[in-house]
Amino acid sequence: MKLKRTLTALSLATVASLMLASCAPGDGGATGGENAVTVTVITPYLANAATKEVIELFSAEGEKLGWQVNVVDTAGDMNKLNSAFQDAAAQKPDAIVLGTGDPTQISLGLKAAADAGVPVFSIDAGEADGIAANVTSDNTDLGEQSANALIEAMGGQGAVVMLTHDPHPGVRARAEGARKVFKQAGIEVLEEKHVNVPGPVDDARTSVQDIISARGSEVSGIWAGWDEPALGATQAIDAAGITDISVVGVDGQDFAIAEIEKGGPFVATVKQDWKSISAKVVALISALLLDGTQPDQKQYELPGTLVTKK
Template identity: 65%
Template sequence: MRLIPSLLAAGLLVTAAACAEPAADRPTVAVITAYLANAATKEVVEDFQAAGEKRGWKVTVTDTAGDFNALNSKMVNAANEKVSAIVLGMGDPQQMGLGLRAAGDASVPVVAIDAAAADGIAANVTSDNDDLGRQSAEALVEAVGGQGRIAMLTHDPHPGVRARAAAAKAVFEKAGIQVVASKHVAVPGPVEAARKVTDDLLTAYTGGNALNGIWAGWDEPALGATQSIEQAGRPDVAVVGVDGQDFALAEIDKGGPFRATVKQDWPGVADKAAAVVDDLLNGKAAAEKQYTLPGTLVTQKK
């Protein structure tokens, strides 16, 4: 029996449409962040994207380059588009109220990565930031010989960095280390910003009041501080960071001012966040409001 060409073509179209249906029905997960320029954020977002795509999701990524008004707007847009879920890539939920309300009104679940537990967020998946702060601070205390003056480079809009800084400061106070300055580092551009801040600190604290160390809340300002210290010819000033990015590990291996970092388990964080989203998409609530993963201290070889 011969098929009429038009009927054959129609049959092929029906078959193609049937094959396309599952792709059309696959969940859409919108990742929205203000910090994609940050190396750690980029890493964990890429890890999450890979984990989501393995599950058959369509994962979109939007960056607002530090603009939280734009971030709220993007969240509202995602909620209005009825995406399957929204994932926040770092940031303070207090700055996302408009977006979280829109997601709640649209019944779109929100999961955060390295942010904070808050109303409107089903779960936050992050590192144990208190422990990251303690480990990094203890490494700096050892690097400066248990005494002296240090400065802290922070970024208060990030809840994780804020928690690390508080835990680190408690370690310094207990050890009798004097914190002479705490400086905000802008994002985007934290390497350059930290380099300029450190230039000013090295000029302000000299002689008997000279700095002995710098604690940075993440690796990029630690790199900027290291560059400033090297330019100033002050290798005696020790630097520690947090994240464990490749560039930080390379600096530590060089044996210069960058003495230590605490490596975060970004693949583990991304996998856990994807598992939580998967549960939510299947009607299962998150077992916890906040999941924390440990970090690993990396220091110079002795």
Template identity: 40%
Template sequence: MKKFVSLLAALTLLLSLAACGGTSAESSAPAEQPAAAEESPFSGKTVSVMTPYMASVTTNQMVGYLENDLTAQGAEVNVIDTANDFAELASRIEDVTASGTDAIVLVSADPTQLENQLREAMDAGIPVFGVDSGYIDGMQVNATSDNHQMGELIAGYLFDDLMGGEGTVITLTHRPHPGVVKRCEAFDELIAANDKLSLITEQHVPAEQPINDAQDIVQNLLLANPDKGSITAILCGWDEPAIGATQACQEAGRDEILVVGVDGNEQAVSLIQEGTNLKATVAQNFQGMVDIVVEDLGKLFACETIATGEKYAEATLITADNAADFIK
């Protein structure tokens, strides 16, 4: 079976190279056949959009943008969700590689956990892109936000503008996600740089039900810290835990606790506008990320060269002052 997959991979790579070569043959083609030159580079292409996190509102949103935009360009889109199961995701990458998909787009998943399978795909000549994922050598592009900068933006606003440079903090994180890791690193650096800030605890929030799980976690922490003023703020790696934390604070009557998140989730923005505990988030430009991937993938299919690596879509801080601008 491995020998067959290797032969199939070699054939795929050969066909891919042939499709982007042969300029002399093209020049000898009859002049009365220009229609193919106007055909979309996506026509006849199959793109596998793969994620373990479709349960996440923002991941679902990005997958939807990808499916709509790629289909509009003429591609056949195969969406695969493995419900937080990375072993299953690795297996499905092997499947689409063996079947000869024309491209893989990984959404909100750490490629280092899938490196062997992605290397097989790349060795077979299949371009691999990421949307709000990490980047490993051999991938084409990971379109994302500058997550470290977003971490600095939201933590800086919380620590300096909302807390006045002092107080106690709880962080809700999910370090398996590469973007959240970078945000957390920024949180860690800013907390360590100010001896008037004290970290009570960092709590991991699972990805399956982040709102409910965060609410439960914060309810327990409020019971352990019952005095008003014992918790100044809750800093969340993304918006869904921030929503859960806000719900827990409201139910407990702890309106003094400040909560912030990242993503620009519509429910989170509404809570900011309503004047709840949730005070700020950072809106990621998910459509902008998808635009980067679709544009570069189209160039590759048209046999053009693209710059590889991390590419950033600009993010925006949302507070009570501008939340209305982000409500649909």
């Protein structure tokens, strides 16, 4: 009996806190009142540091203009991503922004938005029917820049191992860019290793440890598609006490920059220009809402910045 009462109380408390939580943004963030521009950002990858960063920058930029920005995360669930688009379309915001993710998997959601007449923009996703414009880093450029930095650290010769993740279109494009650079420079790619997500750091560490024991003497560089596997590779190399293998990553996350500053195997990463990317999306939406200016391109690709030891 007592247990039942406790449970009832707990349920009531949960409902109450949910209601409070759902009210909060409306009370605190409605800077523009009834007529404020509302933008819904929908993302499957808020757990990813880079995605989170760019969405926060976008929200801040939008709120400066008095927009009300709502963020919906589906935690990697592409099916829910479609439902989130349908839900958002029903509320008819001024625009919907897809925050990373593969637009080919959300044709259903894009159709719902089109039917409701809500324009859709995307950050670091891909070109697709139903998306007014996609603003992203030039992933091929990110791959090329990091591959060139690796070749330089290797003294222009040797062989490399690539840590890849082809299901992610951005990482795939980086790998293609890097591959081309290695080929042109006459650097052999010994092996391409797929990195599992979640748990990319530990997975990369294990793979690199095994590669070192199998053919450590042949490897002089490790190219990683993003910073987390690069960190795992660095740790495996450090643990093995090897000093002649260099590592590069992409993304320019804080931990990667800290690792590069230590002067160990991790020599470079390429930071995506999230600030310019988010500002560009805000500018495109503003132009459309102001006087109906349509974006002049379906895809905008901004270059990254190479980060090496200062």
